[in-house]
Amino acid sequence: MSLKVHDNRRRQKVEFTTIEPGKVKMYVCGVTVYDLCHLGHARCYIAFDLIHRWLEKSGYQVQYIQNFTDIEDKIINRANETGIGWEKLVEDNIAAYYQDMDALNILRADEYPRCTEYVKEMIDIIQSLIDKGNAYVGNDGVYFHIESAPEKYGILTGQNIDAVRSGAGGRVEDTGSGKKDHKDFALWKSAKPGEPSWDSPWGEGRPGWHIECTAMSMSYLGEQFDLHGGGEDLRFPHHEAEIFQGECHTGCSPVVHHWLHNGFVNMDGEKMSKSLGNFWTIRDILEKIEPLVLRLALVNAHYRSPIDMNEQLLADATKNHQRIIETYRAALQSWNGHSEDTIIPAPNGDMASQIPMVKSIGLLEKMAEGFAIAMDDDFNSREAVAKVLASCREIGKILTSSTVLDDKDRATYGYEATLLLEEMAGEVLGLLPSREDTLTEPEEDPAISARKLEIADAVAELLVRRTTARAAKDWSAADAIRDELNEMGVVVTDTNDGPTWDLA
């Protein structure tokens, strides 16, 4: 089986290859830490978390670098507005970033370099670009000169440099910057009074927006690496600027062997933006739903497709996630009480077999195979989720039917199902809680617990009366009691072990 990925430079699905056999060097653009992370960030880092997980699952040794942009106009502005020092602002938002991403079960990257720690490396690259004739010193900083390498223009977005040339009338707005061409972008910005700044051959200043990723990715991963990711919006100009910088500086082409970009999150059909007021931080949404449900909602689409966030999507995700958890719990319970080493090993599966156990195991293996094919196809997590849900149905069928397997086989089957779910839904998709948490009741809101305690005696008494009525087949009396409980906000569920109840 081989992995295919959609490379945005070649604009097609290509065979995934690595520079060094068995090793993947990947870099994903991180956040500018001037504020809390929003849903779009969640989508991006979950998408690349999945890619990270699947590469490792496929046997690659992955080196994953993700940066923090900790100096930038927005940080300076926010620091000025709030009166918080920019260093403190940055620290707070980085701490919040880790909290949010941990909640979403995103595995940590290997390193999270901050751009202020790489100013020296950036200066070196800028100097090299000046020496090679790709950059020049203007009045307020250093600029990359696009016309020094026009063949690299529009590589990721297919823009035609001639159109851009003629479209802008070839003129440069004179802002006194000393910029030679409107396409040129800043490598180094001279400091304005009161701004944080670093010393450089071109005076006090700070890096331009694009150079940091070139400096950090090359510091960790070398002059060429395997995979570079980020949001759709970064293709132009950010990533094209990286191509200019990296390739002109190193002379290598391509520096990045696979460019991957994730699609955006829309809100009820509209672009998510602060001005539209439809902007959710991860924290906002986690007040309403479980982190793993949000994760499922975001994994339940191909990473390159846009996602339209709405109530329906979350409702679907809630149900689907619940189904996965219920199945996982049922699988765990089916062999609960056996220790793992005493479980009889499963036979080899064969879907065509007449022996129920062999056939059932064969079906599970088929699901796992479909799952792997989906993930190998440009990380098609939507299809992978479909395989998980189909497995849940399959597992539920076997486990709830008393006739298919005897008790011993049931434990073996349940154990196999457990491992399958843990591998697909857990290890790769990151959607499962721990075994302990799955088997124990979730922690409750203290207010809810208090309410339950308050009414427990009354409910218990009503349930006894209802049980008596049911035993006497007095259904109307039994249902009347259930209605009464409903009015108290209590939902009754009858099980083989008697009725249970919970708050609605």
Place this chain on the structure above:
RNA sequence: GCACGGGUGACAGAGCGGCUAUGUGCGGGGCUGCAAACCCUGAAACCGGAGUUCAAAUCUCCGCCUGUGCUCCA
């Protein structure tokens, strides 16, 4: 305007030359007194037009609609 994506059942969303996607919702049935959960089963789709092909949701062309980028943005 230029560039790059999309338009699939009620909804979400895969498939991208021949094979049931999947889930929710809806219909029928089973299990249960009835519910819930779970299981079985059914209906239901490929924007419009032309073309290529033995065969098209899937390829080509035209049209219509729509998203994003071209300025800070994951």
